[in-house]
Amino acid sequence: MTLALPLPHPLLRWWRSVLSGSPTAVRGASSGPPAINELYHARRLRLVRLAVLMVDDLGTAEDIVQDVFAALYRRHGAQLRSVDDPDAYLTAGVMNAARSALRRRRTARAYAPPAAGTAPAADERMLRKEGDTQVLEALGRLTVRQRLVVVLRYWSELSEEEIANALDVSRGTVKSTAHRALTLLRGLLGERQ
Amino acid sequence: MSALEGRLRAALDARARSVTAEDLAPAVPPTAMALRRRFPAGWRLGAAAVGAAAALALVGLAVFPAEHDSPVPSPPGAPGAVYPSGSPGSSDPSPWPEPSLPSSPSPLINEFPTGGPGDISPSTTP
Numbered sequence: 184m185t186l187a188l189p190l191p192h193p194l195l196r197w198w199r200s201v202l203s204g205s206p207t208a209v210r211g212a213s214s215g216p217p218a219i220n221e222l223y224h225a226r227r228l229r230l231v232r233l234a235v236l237m238v239d240d241l242g243t244a245e246d247i248v249q250d251v252f253a254a255l256y257r258r259h260g261a262q263l264r265s266v267d268d269p270d271a272y273l274t275a276g277v278m279n280a281a282r283s284a285l286r287r288r289r290t291a292r293a294y295a296p297p298a299a300g301t302a303p304a305a306d307e308r309m310l311r312k313e314g315d316t317q318v319l320e321a322l323g324r325l326t327v328r329q330r331l332v333v334v335l336r337y338w339s340e341l342s343e344e345e346i347a348n349a350l351d352v353s354r355g356t357v358k359s360t361a362h363r364a365l366t367l368l369r370g371l372l373g374e375r376q
Numbered sequence: 377m378s379a380l381e382g383r384l385r386a387a388l389d390a391r392a393r394s395v396t397a398e399d400l401a402p403a404v405p406p407t408a409m410a411l412r413r414r415f416p417a418g419w420r421l422g423a424a425a426v427g428a429a430a431a432l433a434l435v436g437l438a439v440f441p442a443e444h445d446s447p448v449p450s451p452p453g454a455p456g457a458v459y460p461s462g463s464p465g466s467s468d469p470s471p472w473p474e475p476s477l478p479s480s481p482s483p484l485i486n487e488f489p490t491g492g493p494g495d496i497s498p499s500t501t502p
Binding site: 224227228235236241253255256312314315318334374 | 381388391393395397400
């Protein structure tokens with residue numbers, strides 16, 4: 184015996200979305216998926232990787248990215264019509280959140296030893312080359328701003344101007360910060376100029 | 377590109393690639409994040425419980441229809457209900473008076489004139 188409830192489609196969709204948390208319940212959404220959700224699926228992994236390079240902890244990195252997307256949605260809505268460059272917005276948001284997380288962590292470390300969760304797992308270490316591990320450890324000894332600039336310059340491949348926009352500093356500040364960071368890394372890694 | 381810059385790029389790339397899509401938590405798009413805030417897990421669980429109870433009730437009504445609403449006719453040979461009789465030997469065993477129709481029409485009906493227009497006679501003459 185089949186019992187079919189004659190629920191209208193919008194009501195059915197709303198009910199399913201309430202139970203599953205899917206995005207179909209957004210009012211005013213067009214027939215396709217909202218632009219912010221497409222952007223989320225397209226950029227999430229890369230942004231999490233960027234955040235991991237900053238905070239070196241996957242859980243924190245994922246939280247940072249979720250918070251940045253939530254802030255973007257709250258401020259500009261689902262269709263992102265009022266945002267000129269969502270990528271730049273997201274990069275800047277991740278950098279700001281990572282900076283805050285690092286500063287909080289360093290403040291906490293002044294009072295307590297580092298948590299075990301922030302160190303890479305043993306199998307993860309084994310996968311890395313010895314040279315990579317040395318470089319990453321040296322990166323951890325830079326200041327927060329130096330690390331931001333190095334990651335954006337050598338992993339995101341941003342120009343000095345793009346880094347300046349993302350960090351909301353002058354181009355000269357980016358240049359001098361990068362120069363000091365490289366000098367410090369050379370000393371830490373025993374490289375010759 | 378200096379050797380140091382090459383090492384930096386290689387190390388950062390290796391670290392980034394160590395994070396894959398499989399490592400990430402299940403995706404929760406921003407619109408769903410807002411929805412979850414609007415309907416927290418407790419509310420969604422409550423709504424699911426209410427929905428399940430309603431569905432069970434509907435299924436129960438469909439499978440077991442309400443039988444007490446319609447009286448079941450007794451089979452012809454079965455003994456009927458026994459009512460207490462008023463007195464032994466009484467000709468009318470039913471204690472309830474049966475409704476009786478009036479034997480004659482109501483007198484009110486006969487108060488109206490039954491004749492035609494010709495039966496009406498003017499009381500005064502001009």
